[in-house]
Amino acid sequence: MKTSVYILLKYWKKHKKNLMSLIFSAVLLTAITLVYWLGQRESQNRYFEENIYSDGVEELIIFNSNDELRSIVLKENKRTKSASAYKFGNFGDFAFGTVDDPHNIMRIKLESGRLPTDESEVAVDRAVLNALYWTGKTGDKISFDNKEYTVTGIMDISRRNGSTLGVNSVYNLLDGHDMPECRTLPLILFSELEGSPQARIDYFSGIVSKKLTAEQAESSPEYTRILDALSEKLNYEKSSFMANFVGAGTIGGNHSTFRKNTADFYTLLFLTGGAVAVLSVFTVIRTIFHERQGNIAILKKIGMSRKKRLGMYAAECAALSAAATLAGFLAGTIVYFIILIVKVLFMGEMNISGFTNDYYITSRSVDPFIFSGVFSVSIIILAYFLNLVTVKIKLKTPGKNARPRGLARCLNRVFRGGVTSFVQCACLVIICVSTVFSYMYYTINGKHVQSIMLGAPVSQLYAGGIDMQQSNVAEYYFCTPPQITGVGNADNPSGYFSAAQTDFDGGFDDGLANALPEYAFAAGFLEQPFIISEEIDNDLENQIDFSIPQTRELLLTYSNEEYQNFFDEGQIGSKNLYRAPTCLSDEKTINMLMEYVREGEINIEKINAGEEILVVSTKNIPPFTAEETYVFASALCGEETYGISGINVSAPVKIGAVIRIPDSADPLLKRLTANDETQYNFLTTAAGAEKMGLHNARYTDVFAAEEMDGSIFPSEAKMTMISIKQLKTLDFLKRLKNAAGIIMTLIVMSLLGFSAYFNGIAMKIRKSSYQISVLRAQGASVSKIKKVLLYKNLKIPFLAVIFSYIALKAAQMSANSLCDKWDELWMSGDEFAEKLSETIFMRNNWWQTNLEIPTLIFLAVFSAITLILTVTSLRKFKGDIAGSLNSGRTRQ
């Protein structure tokens, strides 16, 4: 034993670089597997947190249960796990009781502390504590029902996004069902209380497979058998059990889809990395055993038995596996957290990790550490075994009359990479295919980067309804615009009468608008104004329709007394009303419309005085003539009701000018003065609208072409600002987030490439150092050898890229043709088509992305790296031949 260890240590001391290669690839193997399974568990944890946790995990609930009923269920289904809640009494609004839930089916989550285990202990809900004005902490005493308890834990009702809905089934336990007086079960005492419980509810989980949908679960034999047994026993109608399949349904139905969606990235990584790592472990071990042949021969000669030798390698294998696994755990955990941090910080994911003790998750998924440990240890052992068995090189003696091979073939033979080259090529194909595939998959036609988590196209620099970049806006100031209330029957949009809300309190008037710098323009929009016309006016659009009796009734019921005669003869409702959406713009903006006036002229004084108004369209010439007059009105809705609390009617207002803004006009000018949603709109200043009696007549938006001093707006204006700078930063961050996926892929791929491929090059040259020395001694210069090796090594990326290209192209073509036939197949309910549509292969139109350029880049990068590595690995052969021959001899 001692000698074995001594021999091994001696060997590895001499071959430190090989040892490093071996450890590196073995660590990589463990780490990749670990990261993958942690990622999987993270997906499950996320899914759990987002879906299952809030619904509870029970599949069957029996209210008013007892031991007998419970044992029937347990007898019918051996897999099922159960939990029970007992109500013992009330305390004010709240119930208290005990819970027996070893499998945590009820999902009781604690804000702090632990669940009680003793008769004198209690866990209390935060809501109860608040209701009691209790400000203590866990460990403090609380008394209720004339008894004092130690609070061991505080339950956390608001854990899920502040929602109390279905936080977990315990909270809904006694609510309604036979115990209507209880609000929740916030007090939980774990030990049995004296006396018998007032009520008991049993929960069951794990009855049916989690993969089933809700319907499948409910009609499954496992479930129906239980229901039959229960109803038989108690003569109950089946419906008298409360069977809750929310859990089964969501867990089953969504789980698989969810995993498919989020695990894409990890799966890709795992498949690529796993394959590469397995291959590289194998080749490194193979190379080492090759080198060791001489060593083995000597050990044989000095009389070490086969058994002893095998024992020695077994010990080495065990030590290596242990070291690599432990180091791999560490490396994998670090890498995993880096990925998680990137996801949380840059990709906006919730901070939920793969580390969890949750019984629900741990009982349903592989333990990442155990799996990756076992997996990589088995791979290492397998590689050792295979190589020990197959390591002998078989030399086939050529026939007697065989001619000696030429120089090229001889050199080829001397530097043959054998399995190593094949594996290198295979690794490169895997890396190339997955890198180019992720490029195609995560970018849109190779131009924009797509989010790794699907969807999310890159944002544009939009604010206030315009593209700030395109419209040359540096800053956009805005406040919440005035809101309107629909008065009337929502089912009939044309009868929907818009009224201004009373609570608008932002914006500013013309005084401030005129004080703005010359590059800043103010705007506002009023939706509620309407035109009152005695006759039907066919030129006007959007007549308000009061013909529906319901609308009339609603309007009358909810309006102030003053307006209950709304529809009476001579009153407003009996006339023809037309919507008159009105834009507000400051004076200098209006003046900019001068060149687009089709009729009449712009007179700012009259507009400000509410005597004239402009009509604007971006679509056609508005159907108005200058000098026409109209009566405008604006209704105010009731503060609490949906009726009318006030109507302002203007004096007749003259159309000052008819304006058509052409398509070629400045988009900002359009945004400031025109309403895109209607055929035409009216335009006036805030002062003019005010004079006309239109409610909420204030400017709410300012577009500034340059940065301006925001302090010009008083706090009452409630203006906030978005600058293009901010948007650009956000946009950049968003792009970065989206790119994070592909950047991460690249980093991981290059790491993999390093381990499998680069390592291989260096190892091959190291392996051939004796041959190189002999060749040199025979008169081959280093530069000649370099040429041979370069040719040999460069062949690998070339072949790999050609092969990958063919494979990817073929995949693209078949995906493309599949896509063409898609609708047909899918419509005909083709199962394969449907299944395929759920996989990543039918998403993101990757088959349309150009793959030549990335493949060429890949080739260039790997050729360059091959070149550099070959040249640097050969650098040590500069000096003495004698010395390296000597060390080569001892190694042989």
Add this chain to the structure above:
Amino acid sequence: MIKTENLCKTYGKGEGSVAALNNASLTIEDGELVAIIGKSGSGKTTLLNLLGCLDTATEGKAFYNDTEITSLDDSKAADFRLRHIGFVFQFFDLLPELTAAENILLPARLAKKSADNYQEIVNSLGLSERVNHYPSQLSGGQQQRVAIARAMINDPEVLLCDEPTGNLDERSGKEVMDLLLKMNREQNKTILIVTHNSEIAAQCGRTIEIADGVIV
């Protein structure tokens, strides 16, 4: 003509350094047959390596005719070996991946020479039956003969032989010696033979003895 001036070779630095060769100055005329003798570890191989450009001298110079071979760069040194030197290594140093024939022909192919003398060399060394075997399939003596054949294939002017008979039985040792003597006599080759064997040394025209790296 081979000439060395104060040739020195020191392995390692400082305390543990070994002066394998110390101020070796010698002149060997064309066509000479020289035996280099000395105890094991005395520096014989070192001297031969320096003359064959397989090692760089720590100090001093070595000349082949008018060429200073101690200052050649890698590709020039390789070229020099290819054209002028045949080297027979103590430990054969055959490429295990190549057959005997391929090993023998390697220098010719590297020099792009036709190797017309191949058959003759192989026959005279008694290797004709074994040329298609790999080194691992040959005996020590056979491997040594392959190594000698390889050294001779380019018909070099100088043969440097590092214990060429050390691994051979008496009979094949004698055969090899006879071959070398014949080459020296008939083709006027300059031959340096490192040997422990006084009988062999006696057959040579001149004997150089090395002790602890110094020529005595």
